[in-house]
Amino acid sequence: MTNRTQSRSAYMEFAKLRSGARFNLASSGMAAFPLRELGVGIEQLEINGPDNYGYEPLKQAIAHRYRVAEECVVTAAGTSMANYLAMAACADPGDEVLIEQPTYGLLLDTARYLGLTVRRFQRPAARDFQVDLEDLKRSVSDRTKLIVLCNLHNPSSALLANDTLQEIGRIAGSVGARVLVDEVYLEMLWQSQPQSAVHVAPDAFISTNSLTKAYGLSGLRCGWALASPEVAERMWHINDLHGATAVYPAELLSVIAFSKLDEIAAKQKSVLNQNRRLLREVLESQSALEYFWPEHGTVVFPRLRSGNVEKFCERLKREYEISVVPGHFFEDPERIRIGVGGATEDVRDSLEQLRLALPELFS
Numbered sequence: 374m375t376n377r378t379q380s381r382s383a384y385m386e387f388a389k390l391r392s393g394a395r396f397n398l399a400s401s402g403m404a405a406f407p408l409r410e411l412g413v414g415i416e417q418l419e420i421n422g423p424d425n426y427g428y429e430p431l432k433q434a435i436a437h438r439y440r441v442a443e444e445c446v447v448t449a450a451g452t453s454m455a456n457y458l459a460m461a462a463c464a465d466p467g468d469e470v471l472i473e474q475p476t477y478g479l480l481l482d483t484a485r486y487l488g489l490t491v492r493r494f495q496r497p498a499a500r501d502f503q504v505d506l507e508d509l510k511r512s513v514s515d516r517t518k519l520i521v522l523c524n525l526h527n528p529s530s531a532l533l534a535n536d537t538l539q540e541i542g543r544i545a546g547s548v549g550a551r552v553l554v555d556e557v558y559l560e561m562l563w564q565s566q567p568q569s570a571v572h573v574a575p576d577a578f579i580s581t582n583s584l585t586k587a588y589g590l591s592g593l594r595c596g597w598a599l600a601s602p603e604v605a606e607r608m609w610h611i612n613d614l615h616g617a618t619a620v621y622p623a624e625l626l627s628v629i630a631f632s633k634l635d636e637i638a639a640k641q642k643s644v645l646n647q648n649r650r651l652l653r654e655v656l657e658s659q660s661a662l663e664y665f666w667p668e669h670g671t672v673v674f675p676r677l678r679s680g681n682v683e684k685f686c687e688r689l690k691r692e693y694e695i696s697v698v699p700g701h702f703f704e705d706p707e708r709i710r711i712g713v714g715g716a717t718e719d720v721r722d723s724l725e726q727l728r729l730a731l732p733e734l735f736s
């Protein structure tokens with residue numbers, strides 16, 4: 374059992390305090406989408422809105438986009454809060470939660486903060502970070518209340534097929550557990566009618582998401598969960614304990630963003646396609662990193678064929694002004710996470726710098 378008063382997130386502290394650099398390849402989100410491009414007039418904003426369980430037009434926009442009933446939508450401060458609420462709604466202190474390994478550190482930190490007993494199932498690099506279903510079957514028990522994973526996977530961007538999700542739903546159902554799928558990177562498939570795990574089995578799955586990563590709108594804190602009405606109601610009640618109301622101007626801006634999401638997506642998609650081409654060229658031209666190439670997403674999680682990752686990252690930053698995420702933040706100290714969501718000219722410069730650094734650091 375962790376001591377709640379000592380709770381902190383090593384990854385968040387790294388991301389906020391130490392991930393910056395002239396050549397930033399540490400971020401996983403798309404570059405910020407500016408307010409001026411959203412085409413908002415000040416007369417469309419207001420400070421105070423109705424006190425309610427979610428701003429109706431925003432819930433409607435989300436329900437419409439994901440083709441679910443409005444009572445299945447819970448809005449929250451980012452995917453982060455949605456994940457927290459989902460875990461809190463599905464498991465009591467001491468209950469068991471099964472979390473993929475490797476995973477996004479905040480999922481582990483949040484589960485531990487909530488006093489949940491964390492067990493793991495593997496997404497082996499040797500299987501391109503797909504879920505090891507046999508391992509999952511071995512790991513579930515009558516004590517399991519929740520299975521937690523990301524799709525796309527952070528840190529590898531691996532995509533899970535629907536039949537894999539179906540099987541995970543079946544495994545969870547066999548012990549009466551639910552499945553939480555963080556889909557914040559799934560938006561990078563740029564679908565106008567996005568697929569979600571909740572379409573696979575609405576009662577078994579809870580999906581979480583936001584406008585943060587794919588659309589560059591992190592400042593809106595526009596997150597949500599899709600869940601059965603029963604779980605959604607529990608999440609609303611827990612959310613009450615954390616903030617009486619949401620930030621109304623952000624909700625208004627989020628509704629506007631939803632009305633223009635296809636345009637925003639088209640812009641970000643074209644940026645990411647270019648960036649991914651540049652990244653692939655650099656990865657193909659070097660021999661220091663062994664990598665799985667994902668079909669989507671901003672991040673890759675290559676392994677250093679030799680040498681110490683911590684020292685490598687330190688030299689990369691000190692001598693070449695490049696930041697990447699050391700793999701220990703994602704539970705694999707032999708790897709680094711490289712992200713290419715930034716503006717293409719920045720990503721191009723950063724990757725050129727990396728192309729220069731790799732042979733020099735490994736000669």
Ligand SMILES: Cc1ncc(COP(=O)(O)O)c(C=O)c1O
Nearest residue numbers: 451452453477527555557583585
């Ligand atoms: C898997 C995953 N979920 C959630 C978040 C945070 O998203 P939000 O800004 O919507 O809280 C991140 C950020 O890195 C992430 O990688």
